[in-house]
Each structure stands twice: as C-alpha cells, then as structure tokens.
Amino acid sequence: MAGEISRRGLLTGMGGLVVGGAVGATAATALAADSGRATDASTVPASVPFRGAHQAGIATPAQARVELVALDVPQGTTPAAVAALMQQWTTAAEAMTSGDGEPADPSREIIASGPARLTVTVGFGPAFFDTLGLVDQRPEGLADIPAFTHDQLDPRWVGGDVLLQVGADDALVAAHAARRLVTAAAGTLTTRWWQRGFSRTPRSTDDTTTPRNLMGQVDGTANPQPGTDLFDDTVWAGEGVPPWLVGGSFVAVRRIRMFLDAWDELTLDQQERVIGRDKAVGAPLTGTAETDTPDMGAQNDNGSLVIPADAHIRLARPEAAQGARMFRRGFSYDDGTAPDGTADAGLLFLAWQADPRKGFLPVQARVTMGDRLNAFTAAVGSALFACPGGVGEGEYLAQRLFTG
Numbered sequence: 001m002a003g004e005i006s007r008r009g010l011l012t013g014m015g016g017l018v019v020g021g022a023v024g025a026t027a028a029t030a031l032a033a034d035s036g037r038a039t040d041a042s043t044v045p046a047s048v049p050f051r052g053a054h055q056a057g058i059a060t061p062a063q064a065r066v067e068l069v070a071l072d073v074p075q076g077t078t079p080a081a082v083a084a085l086m087q088q089w090t091t092a093a094e095a096m097t098s099g100d101g102e103p104a105d106p107s108r109e110i111i112a113s114g115p116a117r118l119t120v121t122v123g124f125g126p127a128f129f130d131t132l133g134l135v136d137q138r139p140e141g142l143a144d145i146p147a148f149t150h151d152q153l154d155p156r157w158v159g160g161d162v163l164l165q166v167g168a169d170d171a172l173v174a175a176h177a178a179r180r181l182v183t184a185a186a187g188t189l190t191t192r193w194w195q196r197g198f199s200r201t202p203r204s205t206d207d208t209t210t211p212r213n214l215m216g217q218v219d220g221t222a223n224p225q226p227g228t229d230l231f232d233d234t235v236w237a238g239e240g241v242p243p244w245l246v247g248g249s250f251v252a253v254r255r256i257r258m259f260l261d262a263w264d265e266l267t268l269d270q271q272e273r274v275i276g277r278d279k280a281v282g283a284p285l286t287g288t289a290e291t292d293t294p295d296m297g298a299q300n301d302n303g304s305l306v307i308p309a310d311a312h313i314r315l316a317r318p319e320a321a322q323g324a325r326m327f328r329r330g331f332s333y334d335d336g337t338a339p340d341g342t343a344d345a346g347l348l349f350l351a352w353q354a355d356p357r358k359g360f361l362p363v364q365a366r367v368t369m370g371d372r373l374n375a376f377t378a379a380v381g382s383a384l385f386a387c388p389g390g391v392g393e394g395e396y397l398a399q400r401l402f403t404g
Helices: 007-012 027-031 079-098 126-131 171-185 229-235 268-275 312-316 360-368 399-403
Strands: 065-072 119-124 162-168 190-198 249-258 327-337 343-353 377-387
Touching: 065 171, 079 119, 079 171, 079 399, 162 171, 162 377, 171 190, 190 343, 229 327, 229 343, 268 312, 312 360, 343 360
Parallel strands: none
Antiparallel strands: 065 162, 065 190, 119 162, 119 377, 190 327, 249 343, 249 377, 327 343
C-alpha cells in the first residue's frame, strides 16, 4: 500500500476515540493475539474495555467461549426502535464487561464474580438496511455470501440482520451476558439462530501456542498480527465506507461441519498431506517450525511435490488468491451426534476483513477449487455482517449509523 495512507494511520487520527482501547489493556496482550496465540493467561486482564476506536472481540485475544446470535428485524420496525435497543445494549454491555453487572440484573453475581474478559461485538447483515429504509448506508461489499460448490447449507444457520457476538473465558459468563442482551431485544428483534463455540481454556495448556481444532490441527498460523500495519490494513475499514463503519470490520461467519469419522480413518501421513503441515508441531511439510515459510516448489526424490498440489495451505495462502487476506478466528463446536449417527461437530469460522471482496470471498473461491480438505468438511451455515467502528465516550453502539 505504498503511497497510500494506511488504515492504521487513518484510524489513529480519529478524534475522540482511544486507539486500541477495545483491543486489550496492554500492547503486549494485543501483539500476542496473532492467530489465537496469547500471552500467559495470568497476565491477561480480567476486564476488556468496552469503549475504544474498535469494537472489542475482534482483535482481542480469543476467549475460551463464544456465543454467536443472529437476530432479524421484523417488517415495520423503525430505525428509532433499533437505535433505542443499541443504547440499551451499550449500557448493559459496558456494565457487564466492566465486572459490575447491570443494577437491575437479579443474577448480576455471575458477572460481578469476574467478567472473565467478557466482550460484546455487534454487526449488521445485508437485509438490515432494506428493512429499516437505510439502503444509502449499506456499505459496498455487504451482500449475502453465495453458495460455494461444496457447501451443504442448512437454512437454520444462514443469514441474519443483526449479529451479536459475546465472548468470555467462562462459559457461564458468556451465556448469561448473551441471554441478557437477547432478552433486552425482545419486542424489537427476533432470534434467527444461536450457536455456541469453545476454544482453549486459559492456563489449561500452553497459552503461547496456536490453538488446535477438532481435527487436531493448529488453526490460524498465517494470521496477521494485531498491532501491525498488516493487521490494520487487513481488518479495519477506513476508506470508501460510510462514516459509521470507519474503524469497524466485515465478518464472514461460517458453520463448518467436520466429517471427523472419515478424518479419523486417515493415517497420520495422509492427514498431514491433506493440510500440508506436520501435525505435531504445525510446521509446513518443507520446514521444521510452525512459522516457517512453505516452499511450494520443493520436490521429493521421485519428483512429486512435498506439499501436494491439493494441500489446504497451498490453496488458502494469500499468494494463491491475488493477495487476498483475512484474520481467521475459529471456535470449535460439538453438538453430539447427527441423525445419521456421525459426529455433529466442527468449526465456527470467523473471517474478519476490511472488505470481503478482497478477503474471504476470493480466498473461499480459491479453496473451493481442488482443496483436498473439502472431502472432510462442508459449510452448513453462512452469513456476512458489517460491524460498526468502536464506541467513543458518550456514544452508543452504531450511533453514527442512526444519527448521520
């Protein structure tokens, strides 16, 4: 982006907002958040600031639990009604994330005993703007995600007008906060779907390593690191978007079912060739450390590629999709057994980016073509949301959208 003002520089210059306030309490925490890697959990503050240049829950080091709720705006709802709800959510979220809890909450002790790095993040889907008559405020690039070749979409997990993401290191804290916010929305919004995911519990393992998914693979190695220009240019919207979206981000939410029964039938060598990485340490098959740059031209003695032509890391890398980048964040889900007797489990995949047309969409189009991993996964849910910039002092969520 030589010769251009970086999004980081643009957003840093915005008056009245504290840059990084929503990312975390310390620079060390923010810088350690790349691809889910974090500092030792004992150094991570229990409370994440609600207000800042960006909404919390995006660059915040991933928590152990996440509640993802999609809600719809009924026909006839007015922008004023939704704005009033955003004010309610702001008051509630700020109280809960601070650890104080809402004064009127009869079970506020759940929050008051420790907010467990609770964060609340809000976004809006494509139809939100049509229903409320705010079409002129819909950003370019915000549209329903097309069905890709290997998708097996279930209407139960598709779309949504409003996204509510609640994360915390304690499952009870996350569930309670999400319930309080959804209850507050009753009468204004209706619930479309609700999904729960989990990641590594702090202090249960080495918190400095990249988390693994249910396939046993490290997940998120090539992510840009928060606190860098690359991350800011990849994630934060700041050029060519409506004012309410400056400092915000687009997120693609995909519910990806993993066919674990079939995956477990593969040998270790076969699994590694599907991904293109050593399973134990996460290194590319041409390297020894997780962060080694893959050598895509390396060959075996017989002339075959060390990293197979259909390996996931070969097709998902930015170089394979005209430089398209996104910030990946995945939470596992396990809902027991599907009707056919196989595991109903997989990944709640979140892809954050400044523009989905330069992030998730070209990357997904690329991996749809020939990625061996497609034989063991399928997207059953899909949605795209635009998440407003952060909440400044005296503001409420998405205030600039409703007040101009």
